[in-house]
Structure formats: structure tokens, C-alpha cells
Amino acid sequence: MTExxxxxxxxNICYTLNNFIKCSAYDNIIFCWVMHEQSIIDSIxxxxxPNDCNVNNxxxxxxxxxxxxxIMKDVEDRIRxxxxxxxxxxxxxxxxxxxTIKIDxxxxxxxxxxxxxxx
Numbered sequence: 001m002t003e004x005x006x007x008x009x010x011x012n013i014c015y016t017l018n019n020f021i022k023c024s025a026y027d028n029i030i031f032c033w034v035m036h037e038q039s040i041i042d043s044i045x046x047x048x049x050p051n052d053c054n055v056n057n058x059x060x061x062x063x064x065x066x067x068x069x070x071i072m073k074d075v076e077d078r079i080r081x082x083x084x085x086x087x088x089x090x091x092x093x094x095x096x097x098x099x100t101i102k103i104d105x106x107x108x109x110x111x112x113x114x115x116x117x118x119x
Contacts, residue, residue, distance in 0.1 A: 057100040
């Protein structure tokens with residue numbers, strides 16, 4: 001990914017999120033993307049027009065072994081390629097530095113994770 005494509009992606013994300021925010025048909029918007037640097041989060045947040053909405057920044061984290069197991073299942077299912085594994089493992093410590101609510105998903109099912117997010 002180049003700097004130009006990164007900028008384009010952030011522009012598209014902000015445009016789309018702002019359109020959802022200003023649309024009265026939606027009560028909740030969940031935006032999910034890998035954001036391992038605070039600067040990425042800050043860049044997006046600085047360009048949103050939140051009006052009367054609340055923004056909650058949540059990082060879903062997992063142990064290294066759980067992450068490896070999940071990624072390898074995706075590799076076996078041909079959803080991802082194995083090169084994703086190394087990049088993902090290297091980024092694990094970066095999530096602790098983020099100004100976000102952390103939810104550890106290790107050994108949790110989807111329903112319990114959703115319940116934590118709702119709280």
C-alpha cells in the first residue's frame with residue numbers, strides 16, 4: 001500500500017462514516033477495521049461530524065496463540081494467506097498503546113463478545 005492509497009482509503013472511510021452518521025435511519029454504526037496505530041484512529045475521528053452521536057473506540061484483542069490459531073484456520077479455508085500471520089503477530093503489542101477500550105476475545109464466543117461491546 002502506498003501513501004496515496006492509504007490517503008484514499010482514509011478519505012473513503014470518512015466519507016462513508018459521515019454519510020451513515022447523518023442518515024436518521026441508523027441508530028448504531030459499527031465500523032470495523034484493523035487500526036493498530038493511534039494516528040490512524042485520530043485521523044479518522046478528526047474528520048467525522050459526530051453531531052449528537054457517541055463514539056466508542058474498542059479494540060478486540062486476543063492472545064498470540066489464539067490469533068495464530070484463527071489466522072491459520074483462515075489460511076486453511078483460503079480466506080487469508082500465511083503472510084498475514086507474521087504481520088499480525090508483530091502488531092499485537094501496538095494495540096495496548098491505543099486509547100481504546102480493550103476487549104480480550106481469547107476463549108470467548110461471538111455472543112459474549114457482542115455482549116461486552118453492548119455494555
